[in-house]
Amino acid sequence: MPPSSNIEPFEDRSVHPPVRGFLHRPANSTGDGLVLTHGAGSDSRAPLLVAVAETFSQAGLTLLRCDLPFRQRSPHGPPRPGDAARDREGLKHAVSAVQKLIPGRVFLGGLSYGGRQASMLSSVEPDLAAGLILFSYPLHPPRQPTQLRVQHLPKLRTPALFVHGTRDPFGSIEEMENAVGAIRARTKLIRVEGAGHDLDFGRDKKEAGKPELPAIVLAHFQRFFT
Numbered sequence: 001m002p003p004s005s006n007i008e009p010f011e012d013r014s015v016h017p018p019v020r021g022f023l024h025r026p027a028n029s030t031g032d033g034l035v036l037t038h039g040a041g042s043d044s045r046a047p048l049l050v051a052v053a054e055t056f057s058q059a060g061l062t063l064l065r066c067d068l069p070f071r072q073r074s075p076h077g078p079p080r081p082g083d084a085a086r087d088r089e090g091l092k093h094a095v096s097a098v099q100k101l102i103p104g105r106v107f108l109g110g111l112s113y114g115g116r117q118a119s120m121l122s123s124v125e126p127d128l129a130a131g132l133i134l135f136s137y138p139l140h141p142p143r144q145p146t147q148l149r150v151q152h153l154p155k156l157r158t159p160a161l162f163v164h165g166t167r168d169p170f171g172s173i174e175e176m177e178n179a180v181g182a183i184r185a186r187t188k189l190i191r192v193e194g195a196g197h198d199l200d201f202g203r204d205k206k207e208a209g210k211p212e213l214p215a216i217v218l219a220h221f222q223r224f225f226t
Contacts, residue, residue: 005057010064015093017086020044021066023101024053030060031104034133035094039112040078043071048111048135048201055214059222062102066094068114079113088121095128107225109133112170112197116149119160123152131225132160133217136197139171139179150179159186161224163217165195188224190217 010023021044034056038046044065053063069090070079079087091108099106108129110118115134122129140147160183164176171179173191180187192199192213200210 005054005063010066010097012093012097015096017069017090017093018072019064019066019090019094019097020072021064021094022053024057024061024063024065026057026060026062028060029062029102031102032060032107032130033062033064033098033102033104034107034109035064035066035091035098035129036133037066037068037091037094037110037114037118038071039110039114039136042111043067043075046111046201048199051201051211051214052135052217055218056221059218061107062098064094064098066090068117084117084120087117091118091121092125092128105130105225107131107133109135111135112138119156119158120152122158123155126157129158132158133163133221134160135163136165136168136199137162137171137176137179138197139175142169145175148179150182153179154182154184156183157185159225160188161217161221162187162189163192163199163213164189165192165197165199167194167196170197186224188220190220 006025008023010021012019036049044067049065053065057063068087070083095106108118115137180189
């Protein structure tokens with residue numbers, strides 16, 4: 001069995017918006033860290049984030065699962081139209097918080113809305129994170145393929161790893177390949193066969209549909225960012 005990590009609530013109210021979430025401290029640290037955040041309908045306790053955090057921290061990364069400012073404001077409901085800029089500022093503070101805890105690189109990632117905000121932040125602050133890991137990027141609203149959320153992608157200079165289900169209504173694999181091709185940095189798209197937008201880690205499932213996924217993503221992450 002790999003060494004377990006210590007998980008503790010984390011909060012930094014010295015910045016505004018504040019940072020709140022759960023910190024995974026590895027038993028044997030590599031010196032690197034990762035900030036992960038959630039989608040529009042969940043929080044830092046999302047099953048996928050928990051599973052990825054546990055797997056990555058067992059591999060030696062210090063990992064922060066953080067609640068975006070819109071979720072700190074309200075425990076339920078989606079972000080408001082004006083929340084995005086503040087959410088990105090919150091992610092910037094979360095990266096800074098982890099950087100203070102480790103000597104190495106800090107990576108940034110998220111699920112759906114959280115991943116989109118991470119990529120938008122990195123497009124204007126290319127040196128903020130060493131790399132991105134984006135789960136179920138919401139390329140467009142379901143059944144509205146012309147409403148693409150890609151305007152910032154050509155400006156992105158941060159290496160990015162995408163994890164995407166082949167049945168995701170927010171973007172097909174072909175659509176994702178076209179969007180990722182516009183990024184002027186190293187990228188990799190990991191296909192998750194048969195998975196939808198939640199990558200089979202929905203809240204209503206007692207067991208994850210793809211329990212091996214975090215380990216597969218970790219292996220790709222380690223090779224891609226070596």
